[in-house]
Amino acid sequence: DAGVIQSPRHEVTEMGQEVTLRCKPISGHDYLFWYRQTMMRGLELLIYFNNNVPIDDSGMPEDRFSAKMPNASFSTLKIQPSEPRDSAVYFCASSPPGQAFGKTGELFFGEGSRLTVL
């Protein structure tokens, strides 16, 4: 079975441009997460979805960031306008439905999209 697929793998853009990152979760997984990784702040959770519905976006830095999940097999993270401080690796991860009692919490990550904003 294919893993979490992200695109693009690398993106270089100029300040002010719109950036769209894409993610295809593992089939059958009902949770999807967007994380950002930087040297300074490590891995930060930006937003997560359950059954295509955004549940918690408290980690989204500001209004320039938006995320959508129009269906169970696709999600986007958009930055408009982009700024140099947005440069980071953005990870998408998915997880399957929980067990009968509690959740094990294993996340399945994509390979990340490295964004550089000049």
Add this chain to the structure above:
Amino acid sequence: AQTVTQSQPEMSVQEAETVTLSCTYDTSESDYYLFWYKQPPSRQMILVIRQEAYKQQNATENRFSVNFQKAAKSFSLKISDSQLGDAAMYFCAYGGFIIQGAQKLVFGQGTRLTINP
């Protein structure tokens, strides 16, 4: 809020030897999960091992094992018979014990492990 601390930014070990990576965490919860994830140069985060806090027995996965000290809130990873393919960033992560909703993991800053041939 929960926090995870990895005090060793970098570690190195000779191939075939054993290395231990440290992790401490802070929580007021009694039930939770702890994880070690590996991030090789390919960037993809891969689960190495998982520990349920209610289990006293330390988790083991082949050459990987943990030393879970609940009272001390310590969760170290031991890699035995280190191999060149073990070279990566290793992240310790904490997840609360939840019934509904998603498991929002809190990650440490990572330890870069180098394997010397």
